[in-house]
Amino acid sequence: MLKDLGKYIFMVELGYKYIHIFKKTFFHPFITLSEGYKQLSKDRQNYSNDVLEFLNIEVEVIGELPQKNKILYAINHRSLLDIIVMENVFSRSNKNGAWIAKQALLDAYYGKFFEYSGCMSVDLNNGRGMLKFFKNMKKTLAKVDDLNIYIFPEGERNKKKCVQEFQSGAEKIAKANKLDIVPVFIDERLEEVFKEAPFKEKRVVKVYIGDIIKENNLDFNYKVLLSIAGKDNCEE
Numbered sequence: 001m002l003k004d005l006g007k008y009i010f011m012v013e014l015g016y017k018y019i020h021i022f023k024k025t026f027f028h029p030f031i032t033l034s035e036g037y038k039q040l041s042k043d044r045q046n047y048s049n050d051v052l053e054f055l056n057i058e059v060e061v062i063g064e065l066p067q068k069n070k071i072l073y074a075i076n077h078r079s080l081l082d083i084i085v086m087e088n089v090f091s092r093s094n095k096n097g098a099w100i101a102k103q104a105l106l107d108a109y110y111g112k113f114f115e116y117s118g119c120m121s122v123d124l125n126n127g128r129g130m131l132k133f134f135k136n137m138k139k140t141l142a143k144v145d146d147l148n149i150y151i152f153p154e155g156e157r158n159k160k161k162c163v164q165e166f167q168s169g170a171e172k173i174a175k176a177n178k179l180d181i182v183p184v185f186i187d188e189r190l191e192e193v194f195k196e197a198p199f200k201e202k203r204v205v206k207v208y209i210g211d212i213i214k215e216n217n218l219d220f221n222y223k224v225l226l227s228i229a230g231k232d233n234c235e236e
Contacts, residue, residue, distance in 0.1 A: 007198060010054055015113055018047045022116035034144045040118035041096030048087035055197035059085055062229075063209030065093045065182070069146040072179045073097075074170050074218055076163045077152035079190035086150065086184070089207055097148030098140070100173075103129065120149075122169075134176060141177050149179065153218070163226065171218055183210035183222045187229050 025031060025039045052059065075086060083099065090097065099114075103123040106115045115121070120137060123129030141147055151173070153166035163185070174181050187206040197203070210225040 007055075011051065014047065014050060015110070018043065019113050019116060022113070022118075026116040026118070033140065034146075037098065037118060037140075037144050037147055038096045041090070044117050045087045045091035048084040049091060051084050052088055055194070055203075056199040056201070057085075057193070057197065057203050057205055059088045060204050060206050061089055061092070061209060062206060063211075065089070065095065065209055066180075066212055067093075068180075069095070069148055070141065070177075070179055071212070072149045072151060072170060072174045072181045073184050074151060074153050074166070074181055074222065075184040076186055077154050078186070079194060081190035081194050082152070082186055083150075085186060085190065085205055085207060089209075090148075095148055096146060097150050100149065100151040100169075134173075137173065138177060141179075149173065149177075163222070163231075166219055166222070180212045181218055181221075182212055183218065183225045184208065185210075185222070185225050185229050185231070187231065 021043050022040060025036055025043070028036065031039070073086075075082065099119045101114055101119040101121055103121045105111060106119065106121045120133065120140075122133040137149075141149075151170050153170040154164045170181065173179070185208040187208060190205070193203065193205065206229075208225055208229045210221060210228075213221040
């Protein structure tokens with residue numbers, strides 16, 4: 001009970017601290033878009049690394065992130081801790097990027113954390129909202145040469161062990177912006193990991209990085225990555 005209470009107090013206090021850090025960059029009147037995304041990415045990574053250190057979680061990466069940028073990273077999704085784990089991975093290669101988030105997430109009570117940290121919101125239930133999202137992304141990628149896009153193609157947090165069928169949005173974004181795609185598999189049910197944390201002994205979470213793939217075959221290549229991770233046959 002006290003362990004859980006201490007964990008949530010730490011997360012809330014750290015979250016509010018970083019909202020103020022994000023705001024300084026988000027509302028900076030003179031910073032360029034490129035400089036802004038670099039700084040917000042670095043701040044998100046610092047926040048994530050602080051959380052993982054407190055929870056005593058270590059991330060083991062199998063494979064390598066490509067050196068090039070302007071890549072769409074397609075990641076499976078089970079927990080908000082997925083973002084924190086991936087920011088740790090990106091911090092090792094000094095990557096900067098933007099997460100794609102549903103508008104509902106930014107409208108939630110903790111939405112300012114995601115908005116000010118540089119998420120790109122999309123309203124899936126609004127045609128004009130979708131058009132605005134694609135225009136904004138194209139404009140942003142044209143101005144930020146080294147920006148990467150991070151997306152959960154399952155569409156929402158998956159409570160099952162199997163990776164759910166990907167929605168078509170990831171490939172549409174990649175095609176519209178001429179982005180290569182890299183599949184990423186987090187081999188852990190991080191919702192359960194978070195409930196058990198913080199750990200007395202280091203807890204290792206494995207992340208598998210796939211090779212760069214071309215458009216329109218994400219599902220096939222993701223299944224190849226799952227096979228490499230030994231997860232091609234999974235139970236519900």
